[in-house]
Amino acid sequence: MGKMNVNLCGIELDNPVIPASGTFGFGYEFDELYDINVLGTFSFKGTTKDPRFGNPTPRIAECTEGMINAVGLQNPGVEKVISEELPKLYKVFNKKVMANVSGFSVEDYAYTVEKLDSVDEIGWFEVNVSCPNVHGGGMSFGTQPEAAAEVTRAVRKVTKKPIIIKLSPNVTDIVSIAKACEEAGADGISLINTLLGMRIDLRTKRPVIANKMGGFSGPAIFPVAVRMVYQVAHAVNIPVVGMGGVSSAENVIEMMLAGATAVEVGAANLVNPYACRDIIADLPRVMAKYGIENLSDIIGAVK
Amino acid sequence: MKQSIFTIKENRPLTDLVWLMRMAGDTSEITAAGQFVNIQLDGLYLRRPISVFDCEDGMLSIIYKVVGKGTEKMTTLPVGTELDVLTGLGNGYDLEKVGKKPLLVGGGVGVPPLYYLAKKLIAAEKKPEIVVGFNTADEIFGVEFFEEIGCKVTVTTVDGSVGVKGFVTNALEAIDYDYICTCGPEPMLKALYRATEAKGQYSFEERMGCGFGACMGCSCKTVTGYKRICKDGPILEKEEILWEK
Numbered sequence: 001m002g003k004m005n006v007n008l009c010g011i012e013l014d015n016p017v018i019p020a021s022g023t024f025g026f027g028y029e030f031d032e033l034y035d036i037n038v039l040g041t042f043s044f045k046g047t048t049k050d051p052r053f054g055n056p057t058p059r060i061a062e063c064t065e066g067m068i069n070a071v072g073l074q075n076p077g078v079e080k081v082i083s084e085e086l087p088k089l090y091k092v093f094n095k096k097v098m099a100n101v102s103g104f105s106v107e108d109y110a111y112t113v114e115k116l117d118s119v120d121e122i123g124w125f126e127v128n129v130s131c132p133n134v135h136g137g138g139m140s141f142g143t144q145p146e147a148a149a150e151v152t153r154a155v156r157k158v159t160k161k162p163i164i165i166k167l168s169p170n171v172t173d174i175v176s177i178a179k180a181c182e183e184a185g186a187d188g189i190s191l192i193n194t195l196l197g198m199r200i201d202l203r204t205k206r207p208v209i210a211n212k213m214g215g216f217s218g219p220a221i222f223p224v225a226v227r228m229v230y231q232v233a234h235a236v237n238i239p240v241v242g243m244g245g246v247s248s249a250e251n252v253i254e255m256m257l258a259g260a261t262a263v264e265v266g267a268a269n270l271v272n273p274y275a276c277r278d279i280i281a282d283l284p285r286v287m288a289k290y291g292i293e294n295l296s297d298i299i300g301a302v303k
Numbered sequence: 304m305k306q307s308i309f310t311i312k313e314n315r316p317l318t319d320l321v322w323l324m325r326m327a328g329d330t331s332e333i334t335a336a337g338q339f340v341n342i343q344l345d346g347l348y349l350r351r352p353i354s355v356f357d358c359e360d361g362m363l364s365i366i367y368k369v370v371g372k373g374t375e376k377m378t379t380l381p382v383g384t385e386l387d388v389l390t391g392l393g394n395g396y397d398l399e400k401v402g403k404k405p406l407l408v409g410g411g412v413g414v415p416p417l418y419y420l421a422k423k424l425i426a427a428e429k430k431p432e433i434v435v436g437f438n439t440a441d442e443i444f445g446v447e448f449f450e451e452i453g454c455k456v457t458v459t460t461v462d463g464s465v466g467v468k469g470f471v472t473n474a475l476e477a478i479d480y481d482y483i484c485t486c487g488p489e490p491m492l493k494a495l496y497r498a499t500e501a502k503g504q505y506s507f508e509e510r511m512g513c514g515f516g517a518c519m520g521c522s523c524k525t526v527t528g529y530k531r532i533c534k535d536g537p538i539l540e541k542e543e544i545l546w547e548k
Contacts (some may be wrong), residue, residue, distance in 0.1 A: 059512075059519075060349075060520040071518065071522075208510075269513070270517055271343070271350065273513070273517070
């Protein structure tokens with residue numbers, strides 16, 4: 001059997017499959033379904049400084065081969081994540097977890113990362129820069145190289161753990177933003193976050209989602225994700241975590257060929273709660289089919 | 304929760320828009336009335352959450368209303384079709400908390416889960432009375448199912464074509480009850496909440512992503528904090544409800 005292990009920013013993963021933030025909660029509820037220790041790791045629910053309810057409902061719209069969500073970073077806030085959610089996770093998960101962090105100001109990000117930094121079980125920070133910057137006119141941090149770099153520098157100051165910046169695809173030049181984060185001290189880049197989308201109900205003649213727009217994810221966006229992972233992975237010298245519509249072992253391998261060191265699975269978890277377990281179980285078969293001995297050998301094999 | 308394959312045994316219309324589907328499979332995770340199942344359909348990305356109408360010895364029955372692409376597609380599925388179904392979703396009604404003289408109040412496509420609940424309550428020696436509300440006579444369905452198990456049913460119609468004219472709340476005065484279990488459109492739940500002093504359990508509906516608590520797509524605010532309709536609900540106790548919209 002081929003080897004599935006990969007090294008992500010200095011930490012060894014048994015396999016490259018990682019449930020994406022926002023599709024796996026804080027993990028422990030999935031442990032009722034299967035042993036979540038089969039995962040490479042997982043990225044927990046986006047955590048902010050203060051508790052957030054998120055957006056009004058409806059928050060979900062269906063699309064061809066995908067969905068739009070406008071949950072709005074619902075989470076209990078960093079204090080409760082540390083005191084209530086993570087202890088429940090550690091009872092069932094014995095690997096390092098990826099802490100997904102969001103903020104609405106540079107200070108927010110630094111505050112939340114600093115609080116979480118003392119938690120031993122956290123292996124990596126995944127910093128979501130797709131949120132609007134309330135002090136910067138509401139533009140997303142992830143749309144401007146300088147703003148993304150500023151967030152990176154701020155969190156770099158408060159942790160020695162690997163920092164992975166999660167980029168938005170809703171930009172004109174993702175490579176310049178990835179490079180700015182690398183220069184500012186990021187240890188890795190993950191992409192793509194959701195594509196901004198919208199659906200309208202013909203019957204009511206109003207947007208399906210209360211927030212009007214939301215993040216489009218699912219198999220429909222996979223080709224966009226592969227393209228952006230390819231572009232970024234070939235422009236930076238730090239590991240890239242690929243995501244966007246990944247739903248099968250074949251998709252995982254395609255992402256890795258494009259340049260991903262590890263691969264996150266998002267929307268697929270919501271349709272099939274066993275998606276990640278099934279993908280991991282299927283990887284050896286697909287590796288054998290395509291003559292892959294070690295998954296780590298194929299990272300960025302497409303030049 | 305369990306993911307398994309069910310085989311359609313029956314799929315027929317009860318009215319112009321409301322259909323009954325029976326399917327055979329592993330029903331072991333369906334532990335309470337008021338729970339729902341989430342059905343995968345070919346060519347549609349998200350599953351379709353539908354409440355359990357009845358469940359007995361490996362036979363799951365649902366009653367669904369044709370409201371969109373998914374439910375339209377369901378009407379075309381012939382007997383023998385295999386479906387990927389997540390079962391045992393949601394909290395369901397808590398029988399222990401139900402009083403001695405329960406009244407079950409259903410509106411439109413909110414009626415089906417109350418049938419399974421009525422059966423469970425009869426088994427628990429808390430025989431319920433039923434009120435079901437519809438807009439017009441041709442929308443009425445399900446009354447005979449309740450009558451077959453010996454429940455007294457009051458029908459209300461908005462246009463007065465059958466039974467009590469008006470809404471389900473217009474039927475309350477004539478009935479002796481000490482507890483309410485209900486499922487129906489939100490305006491009905493709200494009207495009922497205000498029309499009765501009785502305690503009760505209210506079943507809510509919301510557009511869902513996953514249906515099993517992972518995506519936070521269907522969250523609502525309650526007196527006791529944020530709840531996911533799919534996992535912490537769909538049943539809320541009357542005291543917990545916060546009306547926002």
